[in-house]
Amino acid sequence: MSKQNAVSLESEAILEENLVKQLVNLEYEKITIKDDTALEANLKAQLEKHNNFSMSQSEFKKVLNHINKGSVFEKAKILRDKFVLSLDDGTTKYIEFLDSEHWCQNLFQVTQQVTVDGVYKNRYDVTLLINGLPLVQIELKRRGLELKEAFNQINRYQRHSYGSNNALFNYVQIFIISNGVNTKYYSNNRKQSFKQTFFWADDKNKNITNIEEFTNVFLERCHVSKMICKYIVLATVPKILMILRPYQFHATEAIIERVENSDKNGYIWHTTGSGKTLTSFKTAQILMKLPHVEKVVFVVDRKDLDYQTNKEFNSFSNGSVDGTDNTNALVKQLGDDTKLIVTTIQKLNSAISKKHYLQMMEKLRDKHIVFIFDECHRSQFGETHLAITKFFNKYQMIGFTGTPIFVENATGNKLGKRTTTELFDAPLHKYVIMDAIGDDNVLKFSVEYVGRYKEKEGSATNIDIDVEEIDTKELLESPRRLEKITDYIIANHPRKTHNKEFTAMMCVSGIETLTKYYDLFKSKKHNLKIATIFSYSANEEDKDANGVSELDEADGANVDEAHINQHSRDKLESYISDYNAMFGTKFSTKDSQNFYNYYNDISKKVKNREIDILLVVNMFLTGFDSPSLNTLYVDKNLKYHGLVQAFSRTNRILNEKKSQGNIVCFRNLKKNTDDAIALFSNINAKDIILMQPYEEYVAKFNEAFLTLMQIAPSVASVDELMAQGRVRVCKSFS
Numbered sequence: 260m261s262k263q264n265a266v267s268l269e270s271e272a273i274l275e276e277n278l279v280k281q282l283v284n285l286e287y288e289k290i291t292i293k294d295d296t297a298l299e300a301n302l303k304a305q306l307e308k309h310n311n312f313s314m315s316q317s318e319f320k321k322v323l324n325h326i327n328k329g330s331v332f333e334k335a336k337i338l339r340d341k342f343v344l345s346l347d348d349g350t351t352k353y354i355e356f357l358d359s360e361h362w363c364q365n366l367f368q369v370t371q372q373v374t375v376d377g378v379y380k381n382r383y384d385v386t387l388l389i390n391g392l393p394l395v396q397i398e399l400k401r402r403g404l405e406l407k408e409a410f411n412q413i414n415r416y417q418r419h420s421y422g423s424n425n426a427l428f429n430y431v432q433i434f435i436i437s438n439g440v441n442t443k444y445y446s447n448n449r450k451q452s453f454k455q456t457f458f459w460a461d462d463k464n465k466n467i468t469n470i471e472e473f474t475n476v477f478l479e480r481c482h483v484s485k486m487i488c489k490y491i492v493l494a495t496v497p498k499i500l501m502i503l504r505p506y507q508f509h510a511t512e513a514i515i516e517r518v519e520n521s522d523k524n525g526y527i528w529h530t531t532g533s534g535k536t537l538t539s540f541k542t543a544q545i546l547m548k549l550p551h552v553e554k555v556v557f558v559v560d561r562k563d564l565d566y567q568t569n570k571e572f573n574s575f576s577n578g579s580v581d582g583t584d585n586t587n588a589l590v591k592q593l594g595d596d597t598k599l600i601v602t603t604i605q606k607l608n609s610a611i612s613k614k615h616y617l618q619m620m621e622k623l624r625d626k627h628i629v630f631i632f633d634e635c636h637r638s639q640f641g642e643t644h645l646a647i648t649k650f651f652n653k654y655q656m657i658g659f660t661g662t663p664i665f666v667e668n669a670t671g672n673k674l675g676k677r678t679t680t681e682l683f684d685a686p687l688h689k690y691v692i693m694d695a696i697g698d699d700n701v702l703k704f705s706v707e708y709v710g711r712y713k714e715k716e717g718s719a720t721n722i723d724i725d726v727e728e729i730d731t732k733e734l735l736e737s738p739r740r741l742e743k744i745t746d747y748i749i750a751n752h753p754r755k756t757h758n759k760e761f762t763a764m765m766c767v768s769g770i771e772t773l774t775k776y777y778d779l780f781k782s783k784k785h786n787l788k789i790a791t792i793f794s795y796s797a798n799e800e801d802k803d804a805n806g807v808s809e810l811d812e813a814d815g816a817n818v819d820e821a822h823i824n825q826h827s828r829d830k831l832e833s834y835i836s837d838y839n840a841m842f843g844t845k846f847s848t849k850d851s852q853n854f855y856n857y858y859n860d861i862s863k864k865v866k867n868r869e870i871d872i873l874l875v876v877n878m879f880l881t882g883f884d885s886p887s888l889n890t891l892y893v894d895k896n897l898k899y900h901g902l903v904q905a906f907s908r909t910n911r912i913l914n915e916k917k918s919q920g921n922i923v924c925f926r927n928l929k930k931n932t933d934d935a936i937a938l939f940s941n942i943n944a945k946d947i948i949l950m951q952p953y954e955e956y957v958a959k960f961n962e963a964f965l966t967l968m969q970i971a972p973s974v975a976s977v978d979e980l981m982a983q984g985r986v987r988v989c990k991s992f993s
Contacts, residue, residue: 270401274439274470275384278397279371281474287369287387294374295424298393299323302427305366305391310354315347322354323425331429331447332498335491338392338430356390362484365389375428381420383428387483393428394487395478397435399470406443409436410453417449432487433502435478442473446491446502454699454912460505462513464694492541504700506690507538513687514542514657518629519549524656526683530692530939531661531907532701532884539631539659546629547598553626554593557601559633559882590616593623604632608643611650620650627653634660634882644682658683661692661907662900667938692903693940693947702910705950706922706932709747710740736772744925745779748892752787752871755890755921759787762865763890763921764873766880766905770795770827772894773874777834780872788841791834791874792861795827795848842869880905886913890921898931903939906932919950 283289292298303319314322325342326334342354358364368388375381387395398409413434421428431447436456443456458466459477467473477483490503490511503511510527517525529535539557547555586609589602593610610616628651647654663679663686680686695701734740748765756763767773770793780789832848835857839845842864846857858878864870866885872892873879881904891909909920936945 271399274399274401275371278385278470278474279369281471282369282478285479287367287480290368290370292370292373298373298427299425302391306354309366309390312352318344318346321345327425332493332500334430335432335493335500356392357488359488362488363481365484367480375420375423379419381416383416389484392430394430394432395435395483396431400438402439404438406436406438406441407453410456432491432500437470439470441468442470444477446500448499448501450499457504458698462509462688464506464690489545490541492537501537503541504534506688507534510538510688511542511545515545517687518546518552518655522655524684525687526658526660526679527688528660528663528686529690530695531904532911533690533695535659539633543599543631551627552629554628555599555631556628557631557633558604558607586610590619594619604643608646611646624650625652630654630656632656632658656683662903662939665938691940693944696947700912702912702917703919703948703950704906704910704922705919706924708924708927708929710744710925736775741775742779744894745776745783749783749785749787757916759871761889761917762868762871762887763892764875764879764888764908765892766875766895768895769876773876774830777874787871788869789872789874790838790861790870792858792878793831793876794878795831880908883908884911886911889917890923892923893928894925896926897928899935899938902928902931902935
């Protein structure tokens with residue numbers, strides 16, 4: 260063995276020994292387990308101790324046969340269930356593998372260098388056993404090595420040896436990887452990438468990366484057991500394990516503390532794209548088990564979000580939510596033993612305001628009901644909020660938003676200008692966009708401004724004129740301008756989307772403009788699949804530039820039959836006919852259910868990359884998550900939370916190739932963008948949230964290259980190299 264290799268092994272070995280000593284100081288029992296046989300023997304002893312019961316070998320064999328069944332996901336369910344063991348004397352005994360309610364009362368051990376013979380012989384660094392089962396696996400690399408090496412090593416173990424023999428290592432719930440300096444955790448889910456590994460952090464979002472500090476906080480026995488028992492989600496539709504990130508954990512803990520120990524409200528400020536649905540699901544799941552909570556009602560403000568949230572909640576726990584298709588169904592659920600309900604604010608308002616529901620609803624007035632409001636920056640500024648507070652006597656309201664309403668971005672209605680804090684009390688936890696980008700949980704934005712109008716050369720001022728300040732509809736909607744923008748999109752779309760590997764949306768100021776764009780795209784030669792959707796009610800125009808509808812809690816996906824714009828409806832009907840011809844479907848606008856089905860199909864096809872560009876006015880600019888969408892074309896005035904919400908459709912993490920969310924603005928929204936970033940993060944966050952325009956990167960590269968040529972006299976001149984075709988100065992990115 261070379262001296263260098265010896266030092267490498269020694270460094271990793273020292274890291275391992277120090278970790279084991281630290282865990283022993285945290286009151287883990289240190290044991291020696293060399294192989295599968297020793298692992299089984301220890302499991303038998305620990306299960307007997309945990310269940311206060313001695314098993315014969317034949318009885319233990321039945322336990323082994325039971326826990327050897329199924330995939331990682333199925334084993335995670337077995338872990339959390341009790342097993343009815345048939346004893347040798349003909350009686351039965353419940354065997355518990357994990358105490359999920361009293362997580363500190365489990366039995367904790369640490370071992371190292373367990374050897375398992377699979378396809379290859381593998382030795383695992385440090386294993387944490389709970390009640391004898393290996394539930395946490397820690398892989399270490401010496402200081403200086405990339406953390407991804409430990410991640411890749413665990414992937415090899417999963418393929419080659421975790422499923423060998425009795426497959427007890429498929430019970431691992433949490434993986435820890437560390438090189439001493441950086442330490443991350445993630446759930447046992449083979450579908451995830453290295454990007455889905457997380458640093459732990461405190462409740463102020465300060466990352467805890469060093470292995471010693473991480474061990475004291477995260478691997479403390481009660482905490483790691485709590486993470487396994489309460490904060491791993493068994494997502495039943497994809498059949499994977501998901502573990503909460505630190506900010507999701509701290510938010511959920513803060514809500515539970517608020518509900519258990521007070522009658523106050525509160526809200527969670529977690530930036531768009533940070534996984535609020537998972538946080539709210541886990542919160543609801545825990546709250547509905549509290550004995551004094553009668554119901555948990557998850558409230559969204561549009562029918563499409565009702566459908567989407569139902570789908571997402573049920574993907575975490577299949578059948579956990581019965582969709583409330585109408586107000587009658589909602590009132591029935593409020594009256595029966597359904598603990599968790601997902602509904603729209605419109606149906607909730609009907610339930611508490613219409614006379615024929617009052618007799619059934621009266622029974623709930625004095626029951627403790629927790630209302631969780633999704634996207635509460637939109638849903639809670641009209642009369643329904645006031646109606647809920649007047650109707651229920653023992654309610655608590657918890658809001659979730661990525662873009663709260665402050666004094667600066669508050670818009671008034673007949674109830675006045677109100678802020679999120681006025682309606683919900685103080686925020687219980689914050690995780691702003693700057694935090695999420697720093698953690699690689701969402702991407703930066705690359706904002707490009709195209710087509711700014713300038714005065715003619717030689718004019719008195721010769722300054723840019725901001726497009727939004729030109730009060731001429733003729734200019735903004737001129738056929739020549741719209742055609743130039745359409746041509747620009749067709750020409751540049753492949754560059755923005757990696758040759759259509761990703762998809763895009765285009766948001767415009769109103770239906771009239773949208774129809775002009777759609778017809779222009781249809782008239783030109785290209786290979787792009789264009790689709791559109793909009794509400795054909797009379798007032799579907801640029802009503803929510805700042806993210807708040809002028810209508811009181813307007814339902815963007817529900818068409819108000821009394822206020823239909825027939826011209827808009829006819830236009831949409833013709834566009835749906837194009838869609839039907841393109842995809843072999845049979846949608847129409849003949850009734851609201853057909854329109855709703857069309858909405859859902861478009862949503863699915865955008866996510867599946869079957870649509871290249873979706874044209875919208877307001878719909879899909881909030882609450883719609885599609886990691887494959889990377890570009891937003893903007894010909895609409897946006898500001899504050901409306902701007903952040905719209906931009907954030909593009910910045911979901913997907914893969915290495917998706918490096919940023921592309922925003923292509925055909926209006927000068929620079930000041931609005933800077934103002935929104937300052938409001939929802941801080942005034943100095945611009946460089947963290949926004950990438951420089953690519954032209955600036957090109958200019959810096961060229962400047963650095965020319966400097967290099969000047970300080971390297973032995974290298975041929977730039978002109979000579981260019982003449983030889985050996986280099987070229989960059990002008991643009993392809």
